[in-house]
Amino acid sequence: MKLEIRGGKAVLGSQLAGLDDEGLKKVVEEANVFARLTPAQKLSIVNALKENGHIVGFIGDGVNDAPALHSADCGISVDSGTDIAKESADIIxxxxxxxxxxxxxxxxxxxFANTIKYIKNTVSANFGNMFTVAISSVFLPFLPLLPAQILLNNFVSDIPMTAVSxxxxxxxxxxxxxxxxISSLAKFMVFFGLVSSVFDIVTMAFLIYFINSGFSLGALRMELSLSDSAQKLFRTGWFVESVISEIIVVYAIRTAKPFYSSRPSxxxxxxxxxxxxxxxxxxxxxxxxxxxxxxxxxxFMAVIGMILVAYFLVTEISKHLFYRFVKSQ
Incomplete structure (x- = not known):
């Protein structure tokens, strides 16, 4: 690694002695090299840069460097430095x-990027599931998923998420x-949570229609009260769809680029x-x-497969709309 200094000027500590705070703030923007500084002057330069809106790093290994190391956003010392310098530093x-x-x-x-991926996937999925269950409980006369099935859903869908790191x-x-x-994450959660919920509700309606009609397109009808065996089939379909959709959707939201342009681990x-x-x-x-x-x-499984493909494509399209129109606002 090379340190390249372009233009600017060098300033000695004696030249800084007569400057007030505003003068120092101006000088630190014009000068690239500071020499023969006292510990107080090092600290003043770090604080002036911070007040000007910079994120400041400082490298030092001596007792005189400790105040500036402590004040900098990132203080860096070396293993052979003095004890007080190492205690004041963030990185050794x-x-x-x-x-x-x-x-x-x-x-x-x-x-940081992978942490954000995990949070985005988790909060949007949880928000979507919460919203879906709330809506479905109003209209369905039976539980869309049993408690044990929900726990199994969470366990299985979390297995791939352990590899996001x-x-x-x-x-x-x-x-x-x-x-x-936080505002960006909140927008992401609501946007993709609603996309997930809308698709879940469409999936529920689709399953009820086809279970009632015996998968006959010519005899579609809507009847929310299903027999026990039909309820089992409905829960099975939604379990498979909800688990696999949560797994595959991470490949869409893990990158702002088209999913095929970014290879996952x-x-x-x-x-x-x-x-x-x-x-x-x-x-x-x-x-x-x-x-x-x-x-x-x-x-039945082929229908679930088509629903999953449609869901992934809708999510991919929604992602591009989000990054183009929503996140830019």
Missing amino acids: LLKHGLPVVADGITEGRKT TDSVDESDLRTPKKWR TLLMALSALAIIGTVAIIYSPLAGAFEFAQPDLQ
């Missing part, structure tokens, strides 16, 4: 050279620092495949009886 370098700081910044931005990060997320913005893909296979396996295994699932035929 165990190796010589600044490339380790750059590597640490890259890892920090990766961690290992996910690859787009170059655009590493290029510049990102800030924690191998572990995330592997755990997603495992969770999807496990979801389907559960309803055809002896566990189906324990969770009160039906064992639907291939035609």
Whole structure:
């Protein structure tokens, strides 16, 4: 790593002695090099830069550097520095050279980006599920999912989410620092939560129609009161749809780019495949009886598959609309 200084001027500590706070704020914007400074002057320069709106890093290893190290947004010392310098610093370098700081910044931005991915997926899914259950409880004369099925839903859908921390990060997320913005997350939660809820409600209506009509397009009819066996089939369909949709939607919302332009990590893909296979396996295994699932035929599962494909495409289109119109506001 090279330190390149372009233009500007050098300022000595003696030249700063007669400046007031406003004068110092102006000088720190014009000068690139400060030399022969007292500990108080180092601290004043750091504070002036912060007051001008800069995020300030300071490197030092001596007793005289401690006040500035403590005041800086990021104080950096070395392992061979004085005890007070190391106590005042935020980062202590165990190796010589600044490339380790750059590597640490890259890892920090990766961690932040993947944390935001997890939060976005979780809060939007939870908001959507809450809204869907609230709406469905008003119109359906039976529980859309039993308590044990909801717990199983949460357990299986969370398996791939444990791998989000290992996910690859787009170059655009590493290029510049990102800030924690609650308002942006709130917009994301409401927007995609509502998209999820609308599609869940459409899925419910679709399942009821086809269960009542025996999957005959010519005999579609709406009857909310289903028999016990039909309720099992409905819950099975919605369980499969809700679990798999929550798994596949992460591939749309994990990047602002088209999903095929950003490759996810191998572990995330592997755990997603495992969770999807496990979801389907559960309803055809002896566990189906324990969770009160039906064992639907291939035609039913094909309909669920088409619903999932439609949901993913709608989410992908909604994502581009969100980043184009909503987030920019």
